Amino acid sequence: MMDDHYGLRGRPFQLTPDPRFWFDTATHGKAMAYLGYGLSQGEGFVVITGDPGAGKTTLLGHLLAELDGERLNVIKIVSTHLRADDMLRLVAQGLGLPGDDLSKAALLLAIERGLHEVARAGRRTLLVVDEAQALPGESLDELRMLSNFQAGGYPLLQIFLLGQPEFRLVLQQPAFEQLRQRVIAMHHLAPMEVEEVEAYLMHRLMLVGWSGRPRFTADALAAMHRWSGGIPRRLNQLASRVLLYGAVEQIENFGAPDVAAVIEDIEQEDVIEPAPEPVPEPAPVRAGRVAELRAVPEGSAETRALERRVAELEAQVASQSDALRRVLSLLVDWVEKDDGRSGIDLDALRGSAA
Structure with missing residues (x-):
């Protein structure tokens, strides 16, 4: 609908990363310079590193499209909590080597030989790992070991790691000190500035045949930047919905109220009604001992066990009473022999002993 209304040849704000829509913001330009x-x-x-939706995958796609495949052998891995052995097998596959049935030692040897073969052919090997924050520690350590492979003093493998911001914290751990010492460049993809939003939107629109419609006012652009936080994927999400809204309402120039209406719709869709609080079941009231005995069928094993327990308790009480009486009797006899000087009430003691 919006393609027909605005005369576009495609979707300018799709959420799937597409290197064709690469836009050189200040932060993405710095990232390319570091790479x-x-x-x-x-x-x-x-x-x-960068937040989700900051453009890491688009950056990677743009980089790979710019590289000379005749001079560089690129192995790309998207990490999904890859164990060290699985990661090594993917590296071997990237070198055109079978590795499924090899032990780890044989796998490492095969990878080293494969890297030598690539180097002898006049090419370099670049390993790119996306979502690196998901790699277990042992896998990161294996990458460090792979970076040690050399031929004549020249490294056989270079490694690019792309990940979310927490990956920087991972690298700060003492266990990765040696890997951190091998990092020659590091950059964090920051959100785009509000001044870059219009150029970003126009760039993507022109790639699909924009001919002057639609346009965005300055306050509309500011509202879009505030909601998206300058994150490209969120900006794409909002811009796509704004164009759909415009096609339905026949809008050619978007202002802040139009953007606000779309934002309200999106936020209402994101609201999830809270589930009703479960009503707690009342705690069962523990019946008294007599009630428990009454509730148990007569002659059952449980009844006999309870009856034995009651008899044992009654015997203990009787035994303790007899012992107390004997102690009191001895105390009375001792006091009577003491010429009555202690001032103890003998009648009271006798009453207790009785």
């Missing part, structure tokens, strides 16, 4: 610097060094690790 280019890393490639020129040909060794170590380059780390790029």
